[in-house]
Amino acid sequence: MRPRAVALVAARELREAMRGRWFVAAAACFFVLSLGLALLGLAGAERSGLAGFDRTTASVANLALVFVPLVTLTLGGLGIAGELEDGSLALLLAQPLTRLEAYGGKYLGLLAAVTAAVCAGFGGTGVVVGWAAGGGRAAAYLALVGLTVLLAAATLGIGTLLSVLLRSRARVVGAAFTVWLALVYVSDLGTIGLAVARRLAPAQVFALAALNPVQQARVAATLVLSDRVDVLGPVGAWGEDTFGMTGLVAVLVGLLLAAAAGALVAGWMAFRKVPVT
């Protein structure tokens, strides 16, 4: 694999993504919603104005865990399938580059665009909160933005895998929404239900949660927000006993990276043999 070829494809993908409406829409959505949450953060206390970083981080974490997978699953899903359907993938792959370079470049370009949208949206809110309200741990807010990018890397990889497997925009959009529901809501309820019904041990519940990148990011975000693992219940206590506080965060970050890498490798294995017609 030639890094220069990957970088060229990534730069082309980034340019096209940033030119598209979705980029502006996603960045604006992230900014408006996170700023809105920061403004509403003190409403419960019957006070007006911007909440500090701690409360904003908690609000933005919930927003990121729901919206970022939705955007990235759809975006990744439309990437390969869209270009297969309109014929531009054939033109790209007719150039002197390998499929691995094309696949890697397209993924990295899209990830760069999503990262830019997340940084512009949530970063914009961070700047406003820091300037107008201050207070709290700005580092935790930055860590959350980093976690959001990691989650985006994993779910973008899953979206790209769907794109390669289904090869049709219409099918991919439906599948992306189904996977989003499963990752964000169904998996959560399923894990709780299974834990109660089967009386699972904390280690088993942790293992179940570790299968889902959204859960990994959720637990990691909770640890970023609070250094007390008891907020995570017995599973958190088990995690701290087993890995230590820093180790637990490292394990979760590692799992997110592994989820991204696993989805990418699976997508690449499928993409190698996809007929480009």
Added chain:
Amino acid sequence: MIVARDLRLALDGHVILAGVSFDVARGEAVALVGPNGSGKTSVIRCLLGLVPFTGYAAIGGRDVVREPVAARVQVGYVPQRAAFGDARAAEPLAFVARLRGVDARRAVGLLDAVGLAAHAGERVRTFSGGMQQRLALAVALVGEPPVLLLDEPSASLDADGQRTFFDIVGRLRGRGQTLVLASHRAEEVESLTDRVVRLDRGRVAAPPAAKPVARIVPHAARRGGGRP
């Protein structure tokens, strides 16, 4: 320059190619002809490594499966219908130039050769079908690849678009460009190619036919056109 041996392709359980073999010598122009569904486009896709086929295909001595980059660096490709997303006209030229390690500014200069110099900054999606195909031809010429694969490039063009497009291709033939043209338009085949490979239901239907020498020089080349 091009070797295709026993190309076989099946997609979704349907046999598309059932053992296609032919050679193309350097400087030769070969037409792949046959009815719709005969396998013309699939042969070109095999030569580009876009579909998983069995058999052997090589361009300039490079196996298109084992050495895809070395094989494709020798090829320019114009599809039936070019798609450039949301790009401006100059961008795909600059992108391909960088991929091929040639001067991007010189590559963008190819827009002049295909009559699109005035549209370099415009979005390709606002172009007519003919303009998009001419842009695809310019992209295919970046880096001066020795082989051009044209997959029914005029299928979606009106009469004027076809004439303009093939005048340019004719000038390329005049300087000895190796060419494989998939087409079912007799006029294109007559004016641009030296030899015909006739396909029918995924097989070569008859031995490759040589055409009279007088017919192989394209009209544009006879008018004295050089490299576009």
